[in-house]
Amino acid sequence: MLDKINLEKILFLDIETVPQVYDYKELDETTAELFNKKTRFKQRGEEFESEVYSENAGILAEFGKIVCISVGYVNKPKSGVVTGKSIRLKSFYHDDEETLLKNFATLLNDYYSDPNSLLCGHNGKEFDFPYIARRMLINGIKLPAPLDIAGKKPWEINHLDTLELWKFGDYKHFTSLPLLCHIFKIPTPKDDISGADVARVYYEENDLERIKVYCEKDVVALIQLFLKMKGDGLVEESDIFYS
Structure with missing residues (x-):
């Protein structure tokens, strides 16, 4: 099936998110109470509230925000071009x-x-796509057609997910993008931060550019993984054009 998909119609994406405020103590009383209820199964007493907040607020659309969306698309060689x-x-x-x-x-x-365009992410169906849609609604932004899936049948939703593709119907395990890149022998550039560092880099270092670089590298890894799954060759580093 993947070999029938037009690569040039896919928008690959990844997002980076952070808590809306850096420290749990900055929350107003109502928000703190609602956060504790939302994460009640992770709570282990008042002394751990800040820890639970720092580990979870950024990945919850109700308590986090998006600071970077990186996208990538593939250009096929034109006819006659080597x-x-x-x-x-x-x-x-x-x-x-x-x-x-x-x-x-x-x-x-x-x-x-248009109906032939697709969005693709790694765990995009469970995280990136709904997170973006929720934050758009919170910010009063009308959902674009690719994210406005209410009332659509599953086969009408033009979303691809490399994690879902790898599961082959097995929903017991989560397999990370770095692990899949490793087993497929996809070269990925080393980075000086991980997802766990994004909030610190944003709030303490105020370095959005560094977060953007990290996010774009994940999009490249995502595209290369999809190409492997599709049975295509990888794109050479010299043919990757960063923003």
């Missing part, structure tokens, strides 16, 4: 989440709203 496929990347990153999301929505509305 060189292979190339990857082009673009990132939306901003301290103002509403601005970031409006710019991303414009991209989807302008270029990825």
Whole structure:
């Protein structure tokens, strides 16, 4: 089935999120109470509230926010051209989440709203796509067609997920993107941060550029993994164009 998909119609993406405030103690009383209820099965007493917050707030759309969305698409070589496929990347990153999301929505509305376009992420169906949609609604932004899935049948939703593809119907385990890249022998550049560092880099170092670089590398890894799953060759580093 994957070999029938037009690569040039897929928008690959990854997001980076952080808590809306850095420290649990900064929350107002109502928000703190609601957070504790939301994470009640993780709570182990008041002394652990800050720890639970730092580990979970950023991945919950109700208590986190998006600071970067990186996207990538594949260009196939034109007829008669010897060189292979190339990857082009673009990132939306901003301290103002509403601005970031409006710019991303414009991209989807302008270029990825036709029925043949697809979105692809790793664990995108469980995390990236719903997180973006929820934050758009919270910010009063109309959902672009690729994210407006209410009432659609499963086969009408144009979302691809490399984690789901790898599961082959087995829902017992989560397999990370770095692990799949490792077993498929996909070269990935070493980075100086991980997902666990994003909130610290954002709030303590105020370094959105560093987060953007990290996010774009994940998009490259995602695309290369999809190509492997599709049975295609990898894109050479010299043919990857970062924003």
